[in-house]
Amino acid sequence: MTDPLGLFRLDGRTALVTGAASGIGLAIARLFAGAGASLILADRDPAIEGIAADLGGRGVVADLADAGQVDALGDEAAEILVCNAGIAGPAGPMHGMDEETRAALYAINLDHPIRLTARIAPAMAARGRGSIVLLSSLAGLRGNAGLGHYGITKAALAQLARNLAVEFGPAGVRANAIAPGLIATDWASAILSDPERTERRLVATPLRRVGTPQEVAAAALFLASDAGGFVTGQTLVVDGGTLISDGN
Template identity: 35%
Template sequence: MSTTREHEHPGRVDGTLMAVDHPDLRGKVAVVTGAGKGMGARFSAALARRGVNVVGADIDTTLMSESATAVGLEHSDVEGAGVVVGAPVDVRDRDAQQKLAETAVREFGKVDLWINNAGIFPEAAATDIPVSQVQATLSINVEGVLYGAQAAASVMAPGGSIVNMASVAALRVRRGRAAYCSSKAAVAHLTECLAVEFGDLGIRVNAIAPGFVDTEMTRWVQDDPQALEAALGNIPLHRLGSPEEIVGPMLFLLSDSARYVTGTVLSVDGGSRHV
């Protein structure tokens, strides 16, 4: 399927809202970390549009406040839309994540859904990775997921759903991203571990492993014609994904449509993990 934007910039697709809907999500309460921008903001908006009340959390409180306001304006004419309330969180801080869960319960009375989205994307040759990068990457990308899941489990009733953000980088090597790839591989396996233990609580835990998606994080590829050509050559569908194409699988994993799905790492990568 071609779009005007594809012709303007080969490999990109438009961000048209997907028709997918999950009526069972309406009236539920979600927490989304790293919701000030990027995919976290997209997840919050998509959930609110479908009647979910969201506590969006970010370490940048100003950015989070602006994002929550923007979602409110965007959905002002959507009947039955949920609201997004901004909250501060440093995902490296276990106590802060617990406070976030308590904030959601105080605001909306419960927590049904939790998306561990916050993360960083550092770069360095393997021979040059500094200690500070290793510590920051593991603490945010891995510990942040664990602490978020623990906080979610402490307030969720059976039937709750947690989704973590892994990456295709968990499944294949990306030069210059050893710390990042390792952290996302840890997230993938941590998801499986949590699914086994949280199953005793009636809580499902899954992860999404996106490939190259048209976001700020991949701008460096899109702005370099040679890098873009190389990237597209390693994607069987020969294009970047759109943020909306991550939203759809996320909604599925959160919803009752996936109520017998847990411990799964769902690749949404145009097939690039196979190349």
């Protein structure tokens, strides 16, 4: 009997995941390892080497704001690429952010996926197969008064996925984005540590709860595997319904 879950297996494929030392990236790495993928995990946190070893993969300590280090990472041969690394930057008015801070935010959130896909997508196309998953955000799908530049970078990732899908689709390469909502990670601690802010967010979320990194990882597995083989250029929203809610 055919394995009904076989389409979700990643046996024989190498997956490169950035920002994999914690949160959503770590959850993706663990799930991909369980699905049979060989892992290359990149993060600026030196702990990534031990994390990768525990999962049977290889860890690369890399500053993803550094173009040279990103380009070197792009030389890795991978059938799956997950660009997860990102930072929020300081909260405040969009035009109040100084140029140095803005440049650092864009370098990690947007430049690193652009540079990595520029090197890896053509190699995938040459092999006739590949899947790219970019971690966008709910903040890239609606206006945001406090994290404006963060939202711009995440909106751009959704467009990058569409562009890659159109350009490399004829060669068998798929590209998609995931837009998580409020997920229980250290990144969301500013909200989750404030009961009033958390309650406001949950009231606007039909499922009335916070998401988990594992739920985002499951979406990434679907998009990376043959289970999502006819899905490309899409942004999969994983937010408990916040985006579509009228706030009631």
